[in-house]
Amino acid sequence: MIPALTCLLLPYMTGCSAYVRDVPAISAVLQNRAHYTDKVISVTGHVRDFDEWRSHRGRDQEFFAVCSGGCIHVFMYAHSPIRNGELVTVSGHYYQAFRTAHNVYRDEIEATQVLPRE
Numbered sequence: 132m133i134p135a136l137t138c139l140l141l142p143y144m145t146g147c148s149a150y151v152r153d154v155p156a157i158s159a160v161l162q163n164r165a166h167y168t169d170k171v172i173s174v175t176g177h178v179r180d181f182d183e184w185r186s187h188r189g190r191d192q193e194f195f196a197v198c199s200g201g202c203i204h205v206f207m208y209a210h211s212p213i214r215n216g217e218l219v220t221v222s223g224h225y226y227q228a229f230r231t232a233h234n235v236y237r238d239e240i241e242a243t244q245v246l247p248r249e
Contacts, residue, residue: 194206206240
């Protein structure tokens with residue numbers, strides 16, 4: 132087994148696929164949804180339709196779309212300092228269809244990280 136540090140230094144070595152995060156274009160994800168479903172991906176685009184709120188249980192949440200040649204919805208359990216129009220990179224699990232008790236959300240990333248870009 133190849134150590135994770137080696138894969139960070141030389142990410143294209145054989146056997147590193149478990150350590151290398153998938154970084155597709157948003158349009159590539161939308162064209163091949165089934166391939167990316169339930170995988171951790173990172174996408175970069177501009178924020179659109181940003182909305183944040185606090186749940187009935189007091190948990191911070193935000194929802195927005197990240198767009199670049201198409202849009203993917205993003206949900207995150209946190210409040211971040213981003214705003215509409217900003218260029219960001221979003222990392223998290225991609226779902227072609229994310230089901231809750233009452234709704235189905237299509238093309239969504241449940242984000243673990245949102246980083247502003249320059």
